Amino acid sequence: xxxxxxxxxxxxxxxxxxxxxxxxxxxxxxxxxxxxxxxxxxxxxxxxxxxxxxxxxxxxxxxxxxxxxxxxxxxxxxxxxxxxxxxxxxxxxxxxxxxxxxxxxxxxxxxxxxxxxxxxxxxxxxxxxxxxxxxxxxxxxxxxxxxxxxxxxxxxxxxxxxxxxxxxxxxxxxxxxxxxxxxxxxxxxxxxxxxxxxxxxxxxxxxxxxxxxxxxxxxxxxxxxxxxxxxxxxxxxxxxxxxxxxxxxxxxxxxxxxxxxxxxxxxxxxxxxxxxxxxxxxxxxxxxxxxxxxxxxxxxxxxxxxxxxxxxxxxxxxxxxxxxxxxx
Amino acid sequence: xxxxxxxxxxxxxxxxxxxxxxxxxxxxxxxxxxxxxxxxxxxxxxxxxxxxxxxxxxxxxxxxxxxxxxxxxxxxxxxxxxxxxxxxxxxxxxxxxxxxxxxxxxxxxxxxxxxxxxxxxxxxxxxxxxxxxxxxxxxxxxxxxxxxxxxxxxxxxxxxxxxxxxxxxxxxxxxxxxxxxxxxxxxxxxxxxxxxxxxxxxxxxxxxxxxxxxxxxxxxxxxxxxxxxxxxxxxxxx
Numbered sequence: 001x002x003x004x005x006x007x008x009x010x011x012x013x014x015x016x017x018x019x020x021x022x023x024x025x026x027x028x029x030x031x032x033x034x035x036x037x038x039x040x041x042x043x044x045x046x047x048x049x050x051x052x053x054x055x056x057x058x059x060x061x062x063x064x065x066x067x068x069x070x071x072x073x074x075x076x077x078x079x080x081x082x083x084x085x086x087x088x089x090x091x092x093x094x095x096x097x098x099x100x101x102x103x104x105x106x107x108x109x110x111x112x113x114x115x116x117x118x119x120x121x122x123x124x125x126x127x128x129x130x131x132x133x134x135x136x137x138x139x140x141x142x143x144x145x146x147x148x149x150x151x152x153x154x155x156x157x158x159x160x161x162x163x164x165x166x167x168x169x170x171x172x173x174x175x176x177x178x179x180x181x182x183x184x185x186x187x188x189x190x191x192x193x194x195x196x197x198x199x200x201x202x203x204x205x206x207x208x209x210x211x212x213x214x215x216x217x218x219x220x221x222x223x224x225x226x227x228x229x230x231x232x233x234x235x236x237x238x239x240x241x242x243x244x245x246x247x248x249x250x251x252x253x254x255x256x257x258x259x260x261x262x263x264x265x266x267x268x269x270x271x272x273x274x275x276x277x278x279x280x281x282x283x284x285x286x287x288x289x290x291x292x293x294x295x296x297x298x299x300x301x302x303x304x305x306x307x308x309x310x311x312x313x314x315x316x317x318x319x320x321x322x323x324x325x326x327x328x
Numbered sequence: 329x330x331x332x333x334x335x336x337x338x339x340x341x342x343x344x345x346x347x348x349x350x351x352x353x354x355x356x357x358x359x360x361x362x363x364x365x366x367x368x369x370x371x372x373x374x375x376x377x378x379x380x381x382x383x384x385x386x387x388x389x390x391x392x393x394x395x396x397x398x399x400x401x402x403x404x405x406x407x408x409x410x411x412x413x414x415x416x417x418x419x420x421x422x423x424x425x426x427x428x429x430x431x432x433x434x435x436x437x438x439x440x441x442x443x444x445x446x447x448x449x450x451x452x453x454x455x456x457x458x459x460x461x462x463x464x465x466x467x468x469x470x471x472x473x474x475x476x477x478x479x480x481x482x483x484x485x486x487x488x489x490x491x492x493x494x495x496x497x498x499x500x501x502x503x504x505x506x507x508x509x510x511x512x513x514x515x516x517x518x519x520x521x522x523x524x525x526x527x528x529x530x531x532x533x534x535x536x537x538x539x540x541x542x543x544x545x546x547x548x549x550x551x552x553x554x555x556x557x558x559x560x561x562x563x564x565x566x
Contacts, residue, residue, distance in 0.1 A: 082409050083408075103410075112405055119339070
């Protein structure tokens with residue numbers, strides 16, 4: 001009753017301050033085609049409409065997180081992007097070309113989601129092989145280094161731990177020195193330390209001007225490591241902006257209190273409040289000015305079981321998602 | 329492509345199951361079958377060709393098992409996001425099949441020549457090895473057809489069934505002269521019988537019969553189409 005986690009029915013209106021939409025697309029007007037472009041991409045699998053019309057643009061050099069729960073359409077988006085499957089409608093382009101052409105040209109490196117590895121090859125053999133397919137690969141040692149597996153080069157891939165395996169897959173994605181690297185839930189099998197190491201190397205790669213797109217359902221990860229977050233839900237991009245923008249869109253803070261039988265009417269008129277949500281006997285107020293809201297609540301003598309928290313990205317993530325669910 | 333071939337051959341040869349089942353087993357079975365019981369020199373030669381053929385068929389089918397495994401673990405998917413084209417991958421896999429049949433053929437022929445005292449002219453050795461090598465292509469295609477169509481486990485079972493069934497029916501294990509008449513007739517239509525016939529004809533000192541080539545060509549076309557259809561069916565969800 002007290003936490004929103006897991007509920008999809010929440011939030012009335014969340015004050016649409018515009019950040020849902022296409023904010024991060026600046027820089028595409030420079031004449032060079034964007035790294036990634038989806039135009040009205042629709043993809044169904046049988047009766048399941050996995051993508052219901054996705055429009056997005058990722059400029060070169062951006063680091064973008066694709067955030068969504070399981071089944072939201074992340075994997076389908078990535079499959080379309082890599083040319084592993086084709087859209088039923090709409091268009092997908094990488095660097096102005098169809099995905100397949102870009103992949104053939106070695107402009108794309110990918111770390112796919114499958115958990116298992118190629119048996120009976122060594123790390124060096126595997127990375128060397130993939131690097132050798134690309135026109136301008138990086139030296140194998142340079143692909144192993146950022147992935148933190150230089151000392152594992154001679155080991156058989158199928159005899160590594162889960163975390164080591166994941167880093168091998170990262171090295172495989174880097175090997176061709178691609179302009180765009182796509183990582184599908186890259187840190188799923190990593191412990192905290194390995195996770196930090198992983199993001200550090202990802203960052204240094206991005207800093208070289210490469211474009212990075214990663215999917216995740218870890219909000220903190222998206223917030224911490226991406227310049228821009230695309231929230232996908234129900235097969236559509238439902239929010240697009242920086243972590244800050246997304247948070248602002250939902251309201252700066254969350255004030256929750258017990259109503260103790262008292263009605264919730266009038267609460268939405270308190271200073272700073274943008275929206276009120278009542279669940280059972282508890283009201284949750286989204287507010288831009290929590291101090292003023294709390295003082296006003298005190299004036300009403302309404303403070304019972306008060307809780308004030310900054311709007312987490314969790315909220316930002318859930319809010320537009322819930323709205324989308326209702327509209328669908 | 330050559331790199332891919334090298335990588336896959338390496339992976340295959342590192343597979344203990346492959347080395348034992350595909351190379352050691354036929355050699356052992358050959359030595360066993362020819363050194364137990366009655367022995368008239370011709371059986372040692374006939375069984376040598378038969379077992380080399382059996383080993384080659386097993387290794388060729390094994391290529392399909394590898395494909396099923398690669399599909400299951402996502403390796404084929406990973407290859408699709410490299411600049412390699414699907415065609416290169418399929419051709420590379422087929423070539424892997426034709427490389428990995430060589431050790432089995434060579435090992436059984438060596439066992440025949442060195443341990444069992446089979447004596448043939450140099451050209452006969454070379455021709456038998458070459459014909460068995462070329463003749464294994466239909467079986468590689470059959471394996472690929474299974475591998476692209478079925479899951480890893482069912483591919484293993486299907487390959488095993490194909491391997492044993494065709495080996496026995498085609499007289500790779502026992503001479504077809506021991507079969508009842510109707511079975512012998514049936515045997516004449518199997519790819520394995522005709523496959524072995526390529527080698528036995530040469531061992532007997534003459535060129536392979538046209539009938540053998542014709543039947544084997546038909547099987548080549550049949551298994552080739554099967555492989556293409558299976559590949560097309562799976563291509564979307566690799």
